[in-house]
Amino acid sequence: MTQDIPSPLVLEIENLSIEARANDSWSGIVNGVSLSLRRGEVLGLVGESGAGKSTIGLAALGYLRPGARVAGGAVRLEGQDLLALPEAARRPFRGTKVAYVAQSAQAAFNPAHRLMDQIVMVAVERGGMTRAAAEERAVSLFAALQLPEPDRFGRRYPHQVSGGQLQRAMVAMAMMCNPALIVFDEPTTALDVTTQVEVLISIRRVIEEFGVAAIYITHDLSVVAQIAHRVAVLRYGAVVETAPIGRIMAAPEHPYTRSLWAVHELSVSHEAAAGHDTGEALLSLENLSARYGDFEVLSDISLTLGRGETLAVVGESGSGKSTLGRVITGLKAPSAGRARYAGAALPERVSRRPKALLRRIQIIYQSADTALNPRQTVRKIIGRPLALYHGLRGRAREARLMELLRLVELDPAHADRTPGQLSGGQKQRVAIARALAAEPELIVCDEITSALDKVVQAEVLRMLMDLQARLGVAFFFITHDIEVVRAIADRVVVMERGRIVEQGSRAQIFAPPHAPYTETLLASVPEMAPGWLDRIIAARA
Amino acid sequence: MNRTTHPILSMVLSRLGLGLLSLVIVSLVIFSAVSFLPGSYAAAILGQNATPEAVAAMERQLGLDQPWALRYASWLATAATGDLGMSFSGRPVVDVIGPRLANTLTLAAITAAIAVPLAIGLGIACARWRGRLIDRVLSTTTLASISVPEFFVAYVVMMIFAVKLQLLPSMAGIRNGMDFGEQLIRMILPILTLLLVILAHMLRNTRAAILSVMASPYVEMARLKGEPEARVVMRQALPNAIGPIASVVAINLAYLISGVVVIEVVFVYPGVGQAMIDAVRNRDVPVIQACALIFAAAYIGFNLLADILSIVSNPRLLHPR
Numbered sequence: 001m002t003q004d005i006p007s008p009l010v011l012e013i014e015n016l017s018i019e020a021r022a023n024d025s026w027s028g029i030v031n032g033v034s035l036s037l038r039r040g041e042v043l044g045l046v047g048e049s050g051a052g053k054s055t056i057g058l059a060a061l062g063y064l065r066p067g068a069r070v071a072g073g074a075v076r077l078e079g080q081d082l083l084a085l086p087e088a089a090r091r092p093f094r095g096t097k098v099a100y101v102a103q104s105a106q107a108a109f110n111p112a113h114r115l116m117d118q119i120v121m122v123a124v125e126r127g128g129m130t131r132a133a134a135e136e137r138a139v140s141l142f143a144a145l146q147l148p149e150p151d152r153f154g155r156r157y158p159h160q161v162s163g164g165q166l167q168r169a170m171v172a173m174a175m176m177c178n179p180a181l182i183v184f185d186e187p188t189t190a191l192d193v194t195t196q197v198e199v200l201i202s203i204r205r206v207i208e209e210f211g212v213a214a215i216y217i218t219h220d221l222s223v224v225a226q227i228a229h230r231v232a233v234l235r236y237g238a239v240v241e242t243a244p245i246g247r248i249m250a251a252p253e254h255p256y257t258r259s260l261w262a263v264h265e266l267s268v269s270h271e272a273a274a275g276h277d278t279g280e281a282l283l284s285l286e287n288l289s290a291r292y293g294d295f296e297v298l299s300d301i302s303l304t305l306g307r308g309e310t311l312a313v314v315g316e317s318g319s320g321k322s323t324l325g326r327v328i329t330g331l332k333a334p335s336a337g338r339a340r341y342a343g344a345a346l347p348e349r350v351s352r353r354p355k356a357l358l359r360r361i362q363i364i365y366q367s368a369d370t371a372l373n374p375r376q377t378v379r380k381i382i383g384r385p386l387a388l389y390h391g392l393r394g395r396a397r398e399a400r401l402m403e404l405l406r407l408v409e410l411d412p413a414h415a416d417r418t419p420g421q422l423s424g425g426q427k428q429r430v431a432i433a434r435a436l437a438a439e440p441e442l443i444v445c446d447e448i449t450s451a452l453d454k455v456v457q458a459e460v461l462r463m464l465m466d467l468q469a470r471l472g473v474a475f476f477f478i479t480h481d482i483e484v485v486r487a488i489a490d491r492v493v494v495m496e497r498g499r500i501v502e503q504g505s506r507a508q509i510f511a512p513p514h515a516p517y518t519e520t521l522l523a524s525v526p527e528m529a530p531g532w533l534d535r536i537i538a539a540r541a
Numbered sequence: 542m543n544r545t546t547h548p549i550l551s552m553v554l555s556r557l558g559l560g561l562l563s564l565v566i567v568s569l570v571i572f573s574a575v576s577f578l579p580g581s582y583a584a585a586i587l588g589q590n591a592t593p594e595a596v597a598a599m600e601r602q603l604g605l606d607q608p609w610a611l612r613y614a615s616w617l618a619t620a621a622t623g624d625l626g627m628s629f630s631g632r633p634v635v636d637v638i639g640p641r642l643a644n645t646l647t648l649a650a651i652t653a654a655i656a657v658p659l660a661i662g663l664g665i666a667c668a669r670w671r672g673r674l675i676d677r678v679l680s681t682t683t684l685a686s687i688s689v690p691e692f693f694v695a696y697v698v699m700m701i702f703a704v705k706l707q708l709l710p711s712m713a714g715i716r717n718g719m720d721f722g723e724q725l726i727r728m729i730l731p732i733l734t735l736l737l738v739i740l741a742h743m744l745r746n747t748r749a750a751i752l753s754v755m756a757s758p759y760v761e762m763a764r765l766k767g768e769p770e771a772r773v774v775m776r777q778a779l780p781n782a783i784g785p786i787a788s789v790v791a792i793n794l795a796y797l798i799s800g801v802v803v804i805e806v807v808f809v810y811p812g813v814g815q816a817m818i819d820a821v822r823n824r825d826v827p828v829i830q831a832c833a834l835i836f837a838a839a840y841i842g843f844n845l846l847a848d849i850l851s852i853v854s855n856p857r858l859l860h861p862r
Contacts, residue, residue: 100762107759110781
């Protein structure tokens, strides 16, 4: 990590400013950023969404998104200022000297072409390799990245490969021409924790093996702690602090850095947790199964949820946790088993449930963007359940609306806005207010904080716990984030491939001994301190 | 999922079945609609000689005195064997429609051979140089040509080339005896009109289909791999836009067969649309039925082709996991 002889500079960003057009005027999204990167070095760029991380990462390739322009500064790649060149002259550097690994490999691979064609393209057309030589190199990279069946892997189409494998395939694609610099833009954010470990190990391996310099963009501090040598913390398009990883993790200097570090340890005050067990079951499922066609997505699920309790359901994508939420809300009928709600049988389908029962069970979705009608105002969105379930209209509805907005800590002036005029956290608060408008006893929360920044996530979770204490509502909280579970759950259900592998109180689940799958899941969550990944790699060797 | 048949095969089979069902429904609707029209074939043909006795005798002779359900059943029974029956005029329906259909198909084939490549090529060019001069000129002119009714285009074309410049005949009445060169010259104006009508529609949809794909992350990724813009459009965007392009082409090709009635009338072109109009005027039900079936079959067939094309061009459907 620390060399006595400084290795050559690969990238030098000097006083870079970039502007984006918003409503006919230009405003700065990157403001005077200077960074430098030596061969073999990994620089972590951290910050919340909108801090300008991706814009800087793309600028390292001399690329600006449509609607953005350079206001000043230089981006020197091995001494050549890319921004001084016209677009056509920047292009040859991309894919050969500097490569990019996108956040979602599933979206960044073209669905119409086979993986091999996409991976070798640059090497064959501009890297001076023959097709056969390029394919050979690709296969050896597949093997180095531990992809299954390296000889045949490239023949597949993107949709035939899992998300974690695609992400590694994209790393292989970036390595094809032995670039001097790779920009990793949140490469593991879309992955499950257990998959993330595999991809992190692969990335670490290629960086060390090929001595490439890398910019690693992420909002996840524990990930950056494993990968980066140095970290630059960004806020509002400017660097607030740059320091070696060990120092910045142990003793962050800037107050903003410290506040980022603080929220990572989600500490939602949760004293009431122990007192939630009222003994009265609100919802109970017995031997419940569900299937899509011939495929059984849920098998033999039995659980109970008490009044006013938070039951966290954890598992990876595909474990059936969202389907379970859909079964409870009646959107998906089970194929076997029984469900009881407040002492009576729960009709399977939403169409068979009376309105009074529908009111008592509400759902909040992961993405408020798609769950809220973009053309309706907040007043209309929240007003509808008020009219539907409680027959409120006129002044009474308006009064209740204001009360709900205050409850979810939104400015009453936001009532006239549409979702497009709100931030991500505000939109999710509107979705929460809409669910609360029905005055439910149970809310199914499907990954509701996954799309939010850590700071916003912490605020929303704290608010949910406050609401629970005041209103006595029960949460069926679906999440893949172990930290969230640790912060808010009364009881925990761990799911794998449609089955419950372990369930119990939070204390029971987080204290050893764990079920084998729970063990894997817990062990895959990166720690905040550097060295965690090293230990995992060492343990495997 | 244990799917034993190939996705394309099972799709084609089910769509052919549905297509057949639609044909039957179309024939039923047309048959009943014509039956409920006032007047009859006998009255139309006999004209001033249409005494009640003569009409009744002729209707008996043609079987028109039977209840319509019975007539439809017997028509369906013969049509199912592939026999479209006899026109009320006494000639086989195939002989009445056959030459007309050939004329329509010639016109359609020539128009399509020019329009489809031209529209797709220009649509791609518009998408590639979005917002530049070529895009702005074509976007404006195609919008204008879509907004104007087709007969108006036909008359404008006729006015310019036949009346003012006197280069081409305004009437496209081709006959069997003419040599093909002469026929072709007479077809130029109808072809030009049809080109203007369908080109705009296909061009705009091609442009839109490509531009919607151009917003995908994999297009940005291709740019970040240093691919030149022209190849980004051709290699990254176009293969993913084939489905929507194929479906708009299919609609326009079907229009060339079944929707050109107005153009045929304006240019007095002896196509199948004209045949249908004559048959409707005379209440010649077997001919009407045959025309309707041809039109419906054209729509069903071209849309089926478009669906097959969009599956073949989409690996996610062609190679399921």
